Amino acid sequence: MDEDNDVDKESCRHDVVVFGMCAACGSRMAPLSPKKSATSAKEMATHSQAMAAEPSGASSATGDGKAHVAAGFVSSKKALKVSNHVALRLERERLFELLTEKRLCMVLDLDNTLVHCVGCSIPTPVLTFPSKTARDRHLHKLRQQMASTATQPTASGSAEGRVRVGSVDERLEAVMESAIHMIRTDAPPGYPDSAGIPLYLKLRPGLHRFLQEASLLFELYLFTQGTADYAAKALDIFDPDRRLFGQRVFTRDHTSALGGKSIDRIFPYTKKTVVVVDDREDVWPKRTPIIRVFPYLVLMPLINGNRTSLPVIAPPSPSLAPPPTPTDEAPSAKRSRGRDDTNGVSQPTTPPPQPAVAAVPSTPPPGVPLTNGVVDAANDHPPPAKKARREEEGGGGGSEAGPAAASAGAAASGGGDDVYDERDVWQGPSLEDVDHQLPALMHILRTVHDIFFRLIERGGGFASLHGESAETLDIGAIPDLEEIVKEQKALTLNGVVMTTTGMTNASQPVFQTTVLGRLADQAGAQVEDHLSPRTTHLVAARRNTRKYYDSQREKSHHIVHDWWLQRCLYTWTRVCERAFPADIGQKCFSQRYPELAKAEKQQQQQQHSSAPTITVTMPPTASKKPSAPEPPQPQPGVKKEKAKEPSKTPGPSKGTVKGRSDFVVPSELTPYLNAWTVDLPAMPLPSLDIDAAFPRAAGGEGEQQPQGGEGEGDMQDENGENGDDLVDMLEAELFEG
Amino acid sequence: MFYLLQRLTNVRLHPSQIGPHYIAAMKEAVEKELEGSVNADRGIVLTVIDADPRGRGHVQDGTGLVVVEVNYTALAFKARKGEVLDGIVTEEVNSLGFFCQCGPLQVFVSKSSMPMHYQFVANATPPCWQSTEKKTDDATIKPEARVRVRIIGTNNDATNVFAIGSINEDYLGKLPEQV
Numbered sequence: 001m002d003e004d005n006d007v008d009k010e011s012c013r014h015d016v017v018v019f020g021m022c023a024a025c026g027s028r029m030a031p032l033s034p035k036k037s038a039t040s041a042k043e044m045a046t047h048s049q050a051m052a053a054e055p056s057g058a059s060s061a062t063g064d065g066k067a068h069v070a071a072g073f074v075s076s077k078k079a080l081k082v083s084n085h086v087a088l089r090l091e092r093e094r095l096f097e098l099l100t101e102k103r104l105c106m107v108l109d110l111d112n113t114l115v116h117c118v119g120c121s122i123p124t125p126v127l128t129f130p131s132k133t134a135r136d137r138h139l140h141k142l143r144q145q146m147a148s149t150a151t152q153p154t155a156s157g158s159a160e161g162r163v164r165v166g167s168v169d170e171r172l173e174a175v176m177e178s179a180i181h182m183i184r185t186d187a188p189p190g191y192p193d194s195a196g197i198p199l200y201l202k203l204r205p206g207l208h209r210f211l212q213e214a215s216l217l218f219e220l221y222l223f224t225q226g227t228a229d230y231a232a233k234a235l236d237i238f239d240p241d242r243r244l245f246g247q248r249v250f251t252r253d254h255t256s257a258l259g260g261k262s263i264d265r266i267f268p269y270t271k272k273t274v275v276v277v278d279d280r281e282d283v284w285p286k287r288t289p290i291i292r293v294f295p296y297l298v299l300m301p302l303i304n305g306n307r308t309s310l311p312v313i314a315p316p317s318p319s320l321a322p323p324p325t326p327t328d329e330a331p332s333a334k335r336s337r338g339r340d341d342t343n344g345v346s347q348p349t350t351p352p353p354q355p356a357v358a359a360v361p362s363t364p365p366p367g368v369p370l371t372n373g374v375v376d377a378a379n380d381h382p383p384p385a386k387k388a389r390r391e392e393e394g395g396g397g398g399s400e401a402g403p404a405a406a407s408a409g410a411a412a413s414g415g416g417d418d419v420y421d422e423r424d425v426w427q428g429p430s431l432e433d434v435d436h437q438l439p440a441l442m443h444i445l446r447t448v449h450d451i452f453f454r455l456i457e458r459g460g461g462f463a464s465l466h467g468e469s470a471e472t473l474d475i476g477a478i479p480d481l482e483e484i485v486k487e488q489k490a491l492t493l494n495g496v497v498m499t500t501t502g503m504t505n506a507s508q509p510v511f512q513t514t515v516l517g518r519l520a521d522q523a524g525a526q527v528e529d530h531l532s533p534r535t536t537h538l539v540a541a542r543r544n545t546r547k548y549y550d551s552q553r554e555k556s557h558h559i560v561h562d563w564w565l566q567r568c569l570y571t572w573t574r575v576c577e578r579a580f581p582a583d584i585g586q587k588c589f590s591q592r593y594p595e596l597a598k599a600e601k602q603q604q605q606q607q608h609s610s611a612p613t614i615t616v617t618m619p620p621t622a623s624k625k626p627s628a629p630e631p632p633q634p635q636p637g638v639k640k641e642k643a644k645e646p647s648k649t650p651g652p653s654k655g656t657v658k659g660r661s662d663f664v665v666p667s668e669l670t671p672y673l674n675a676w677t678v679d680l681p682a683m684p685l686p687s688l689d690i691d692a693a694f695p696r697a698a699g700g701e702g703e704q705q706p707q708g709g710e711g712e713g714d715m716q717d718e719n720g721e722n723g724d725d726l727v728d729m730l731e732a733e734l735f736e737g
Numbered sequence: 738m739f740y741l742l743q744r745l746t747n748v749r750l751h752p753s754q755i756g757p758h759y760i761a762a763m764k765e766a767v768e769k770e771l772e773g774s775v776n777a778d779r780g781i782v783l784t785v786i787d788a789d790p791r792g793r794g795h796v797q798d799g800t801g802l803v804v805v806e807v808n809y810t811a812l813a814f815k816a817r818k819g820e821v822l823d824g825i826v827t828e829e830v831n832s833l834g835f836f837c838q839c840g841p842l843q844v845f846v847s848k849s850s851m852p853m854h855y856q857f858v859a860n861a862t863p864p865c866w867q868s869t870e871k872k873t874d875d876a877t878i879k880p881e882a883r884v885r886v887r888i889i890g891t892n893n894d895a896t897n898v899f900a901i902g903s904i905n906e907d908y909l910g911k912l913p914e915q916v
Contacts, residue, residue, distance in 0.1 A: 016833055016847055019892045019899030023834060023847035026818070026890020026901040075831040079899070080845070082833065090832065097859075243862055247829060 015086040017068050019079045072221075072266030073105075076250050091270050096473050098219060098273065099462065104449060104481060106218035107263055109278040110226060112295045115234060117201040120303040126200060128182035132236065139172065146171050173208040176237065178433075180299070183233040199230070202433075203238055204296050210438040211244050217449045218275075223250040223261050225283070263288060272480045275448065277441065281518075289482035291444055291489075292519060294437045294570045297671045434676045440571040447572075447685045448484055455479040455690055479694070486522075487693040491686040492572045493525035497534045500527070501551075502542030502664075503562055516562070519569040539565045540582045542664060548582070561585055566675035573683045580678065586663040588677045593669075738820055742779055742811045745791065746770065749802040755794075764788045767809050777893045780815025781841050816842050816891045816900045823912065824902075826882045830864050832857045837884055842898050844886055850903035852910070876911055883912040 016023035068081035073094050082090065098104065111117055129135035146168045181203075184196030191197065204210075214220065224231050228251040239245050254265050261283045263274050276288050279295040456462060456479060498520065500511045511517045512527055520527055528535065531551055538551040541562040551559055564580035581587075590597035665673045748770060754762035767788045775781045787810040794805040816822065816839075824839035834847040848857070854870045855878070861867075865879035878884060886902030887909055893899070904910040 016849075018845040018847075018901060019843070021890045021892050021899070021901050023845055023901055024849040026888075028890070028892065074833055075829060077829050077831075077836070080831075080833065241862065246862075246864065247831065 013083070015083045017081045017083075069268045070265060071268060072248075072250060072254070076247055076254065078253060087268050091267060092471070092473055092475065095270060095273060095475070095478070096469070099456075099473075099478070102453060103216075104218050104452060105221060105267070105274045106214060106445070107221045107223050107266065107274060107276045109276075109280075110222060110224035110231060110234060112279040112297060113204075113277060113293055114207055114238075114296075115201050115203050116296045116299050117199050117230075117234065118299045118303050119197070119199055121198065121200070126182040127179040128184075132240070135236070135240070142172060142175065143168055177203045177205055177207060181237055183230075183237070185227065185229045185233055199233075200299060201234060201237065202298050204438055205433050205435050206438040207238055210442055211238070213442055214445060215244050217445060219248070220244050221248040221250065221266055223254070223266075223276075225252055225255060225261070227252050260285065270475055270478075272475070272478050272482070273452075275445075275481050275485060281515075287482065289485040291441065291448075291485065292570070293441055294435070294566065294675065296435060296437065298433055298435065300671045301668045434672060434674070434679075436676045436679075436682075437570060440682060443682055443685060444488075444572050447688075448481065448488060451484050451488065451688055451690060452479055452481060455484070455694060458690065483694065484688075488685065488688050489522050489572060490524040491688055492523035492568055493520060493574060494686070496525040496536050496574070497532075498525050498527055498537040498539055498565075499529065499531055499535055499547070500539045500541075500562075501545045501547040502540055516565060516569065520565060523569055523572075537564075537577070543582055563675035563678065567678070567680070570675070571682070572685050574686070575680060575683065579680060583663070584678065585665045585673070588673055589663070589665060589669070592673065592677075738815060738817055739783075740780070740813045740815060741786075742782070742809075742813045744779075744809060744811070746807050746809060747804055748807055749797065749800075749804050750794065751802060755803060760790070763790060763805055763807060767807055771809070771811060773896075775893050775896060775898055780813050780893070781898050783812045783814055783841070786810045786812060814841055814898075816888050816898065818888055818890065820888045821885060821909070822888060822902075823883060823885050826878055826880050826884055828863070828880050830866065830878065830880060832859065835866060835878055837886065837902070839886070839900075842900055844888070844900045844902040846884075846886055846902045846904055850889070850901075850905050852905055875913055878911055883914070885909050885912055 012022060012025040012027070014022040014024070014027070014029060017029050020029050021027065022029060068083050069087050070078060070080065071082050071087045071090060074080070074082070074090055108114060129138060179202075181201045183199050183201055185199060187194055187196045211220065222231060222235070222245050226234075228249070231249050231251050235242065235245060235249065248266075250261075250265060255261055261278075262285055263271055263276065267274055274289065276284060276290045277293060278284065278290055279293050281290055281292060284290055459477060459479075503516070504511050504514065508514045512521065517527060525537075531538065531547060531554070533556070535551075535557045537557055538547065538559045539562050540548050540559060542548070548559070551557065558577040559582050560577050561580045561582050561584045563584060564575060564577060567575045567580070586597075746767065748763060748766040750759075750762055750766060764785070768785045771782045771785055773782065789808050791806045791808045794803040796802075797804050822839040822842070822844070824837035824842075824844055826835055826837045827843075829836040832848070834845055834851070837844050837846065848855075851866065852868070854868050855866045856869055858865050858867050861879070863880050865877050867878075868876035870876070884904065885908070886904055887906060888900045889903050890901040891899065
């Protein structure tokens with residue numbers, strides 16, 4: 001572009017077009033209708049092969065808008081378009097830069113992949129910041145407080161109630177990840193609340209760490225179906241400085257007319273270095289290298305109206321929390337509680353304990369502005385009784401340290417006007433977040449990244465790509481990430497011949513067409529309809545089926561729960577079968593929710609024959625007064641009508657064995673009780689024999705199913721051994737006692 | 738450039754607005770109709786300064802609304818080619834150039850309209866354009882920086898005004914930070 005620096009309209013090639021004008025000479029180009037511009041990238045992409053082969057052929061500058069594409073890798077700004085040959089050149093330069101840095105590109109989905117966001121109001125305390133400055137101030141305070149308590153084993157509630165001790169940053173991230181955030185997107189015209197639409201958002205566990213690690217290996221792009229405003233507000237939570245995503249955020253405005261996503265928008269021509277991470281496949285065009293993740297739906301049970309089943313790990317009521325030990329800690333805990341009850345009055349001096357209030361700490365003092373149970377972290381009128389939250393946040397292991405640390409923090413910053421109060425720490429419910437998808441995903445990404453650069457090494461390193469400069473880069477010789485993803489994925493269940501039972505329903509009668517079915521096919525498993533001598537695995541979601549009993553008799557293959565399949569498909573490893581026996585769902589259920597399980601058992605015994613609706617006395621975990629943001633009161637008498645579906649299949653089908661016990665995880669618990677509930681250490685992915693998968697001559701054109709070579713078989717045996725060790729650990733950990 | 742517009746327009750008032758607050762209602766209707774509107778001819782209307790009814794209103798057949806002809810004075814902004822404007826760089830700084838905001842006007846300054854010694858630094862957070870001649874902060878174009886640009890082309894659509902700018906001239910480009 002430098003050559004046409006002179007603003008001469010005759011010779012200007014109009015390489016960059018902004019707002020319908022040439023960016024170099026300012027002359028008006030033919031007006032682009034929005035539809036035309038949306039399709040232009042796609043149309044160009046279909047011709048991309050031809051263009052790539054002959055980039056100079058596209059150099060003819062025309063006033064026609066179709067000659068220009070939106071180059072997402074340069075800018076997500078829609079109005080900015082570049083002509084084909086410039087796009088090609090820029091892409092080449094970008095590729096060169098990235099490959100030199102040994103990085104690839106990753107397009108991440110936002111909803112249900114990195115976060116879960118719901119629009120319904122949630123009857124629990126949430127973390128919200130009215131402004132960015134309030135947020136910065138709050139985080140700064142939090143950081144200070146954490147630094148001051150760094151020597152103490154501070155409990156920052158992680159999902160399992162484990163005490164996580166780490167750097168201040170790590171603990172801050174843990175707080176951000178454990179909290180439910182409330183964000184407000186701009187109100188559309190006519191919306192009653194001018195502050196905007198409230199949305200409730202939970203970060204996926206391990207998000208910060210994942211993004212930091214992934215950004216070293218990949219250039220991160222965000223592609224969401226949400227609005228630009230929503231994406232910005234969500235990013236403000238986990239990437240406030242845009243250090244990770246920069247301007248590479250693509251939103252609803254960038255999707256096609258039908259709402260489909262496409263990496264054409266980001267990389268018009270060369271898609272060989274791009275991988276997509278999403279929880280669904282259908283929004284992307286075919287032949288997109290997608291790494292699917294387990295949909296993250298942790299807030300679902302809170303909005304389904306089934307609030308009594310909110311599985312908050314720690315007792316949300318102070319009376320259920322472990323009482324302060326009658327040692328030195330008792331006064332400190334009391335003192336902090338007293339501080340809370342002073343209701344925002346910043347007093348360095350400790351008010352005398354108020355026995356009446358301390359005894360009933362969850363009674364909201366009058367006059368506290370409460371809306372919808374929202375804890376306004378930066379507000380000067382924080383809701384009371386958050387002390388109890390702090391105790392609860394500590395969970396089982398940290399409950400002892402919690403009050404001490406909190407009071408220590410309060411004491412450390414006790415003087416001066418800018419008193420840091422432990423109220424400001426997120427003390428909402430710690431959800432029972434068992435999800436381990438992001439660490440597992442990182443393993444997959446590392447492997448894929450590794451294979452990519454091993455392929456380059458094998459081909460003679462970077463020099464073989466004529467990688468002296470961007471101009472000479474041989475794009476044709478770059479390995480194709482899509483092939484790598486496909487090959488690596490297909491190794492997951494290589495050699496598995498599986499059949500399923502209880503995994504289909506009326507709307508999806510054929511397993512092969514379900515999400516898991518298609519994933520299993522991609523993962524290299526052979527799915528058969530019926531048991532046969534070849535069958536290696538029976539994947540059973542239910543245990544009262546004919547197939548299940550038939551296979552139990554044969555004992556010639558593994559009988560696994562469907563969590564096993566999910567775990568395999570979302571980690572790309574063949575996890576140990578013995579960790580997922582067919583009754584694992586029931587076991588985990590009764591282990592995690594003993595009261596629920598007991599009640600259910602009683603009910604089952606009583607009304608075994610008929611009556612699909614049962615009444616379960618639930619532990620009163622989250623029943624609450626609508627106006628109270630504090631931990632809900634224990635109401636032991638709360639009864640909950642729970643419509644328990646007898647099975648996933650429509651009624652007792654012909655394959656169902658009547659009268660036998662069956663257990664299906666209640667649907668409202670699935671976000672908490674799922675394939676991730678079983679805590680397995682991460683395993684290495686099966687190693688891909690790159691010479692077999694990518695023959696040198698073919699230049700990365702591998703075949704659909706990799707041949708089961710010797711090396712792969714060995715690898716699986718190794719995995720099996722790993723698995724045995726794991727099972728021992730697991731049994732010791734989970735099922736004994 | 739800013740203009741004072743003196744024009745005529747028609748507004749429609751609901752019968753309930755006819756009364757002691759007639760003039761205020763009419764002004765409000767004019768403001769609602771005009772402020773923020775963009776027209777290729779008059780640019781973007783920033784504010785309505787004054788509005789007077791011209792004669793009496795007429796009842797519109799079928800709707801029952803009162804149509805009033807209004808003589809209004811408004812402040813409008815229209816970028817002219819060759820005009821020099823001060824603006825603030827927005828978040829969008831990329832390898833092709835940068836966007837800046839001059840009041841209501843969105844301006845894009847292309848790489849080709851920058852002095853040759855400016856180079857794009859992608860690794861910086863946020864990415865910025867830096868001069869290789871003087872590597873001071875005064876010559877770094879990054880979000881929030883103040884710049885002076887010459888307009889070389891404009892385009893208006895229904896809601897926004899856009900322009901292409903250039904800083905390839907003496908005394909254009911990054912302005913020193915305001916003290």
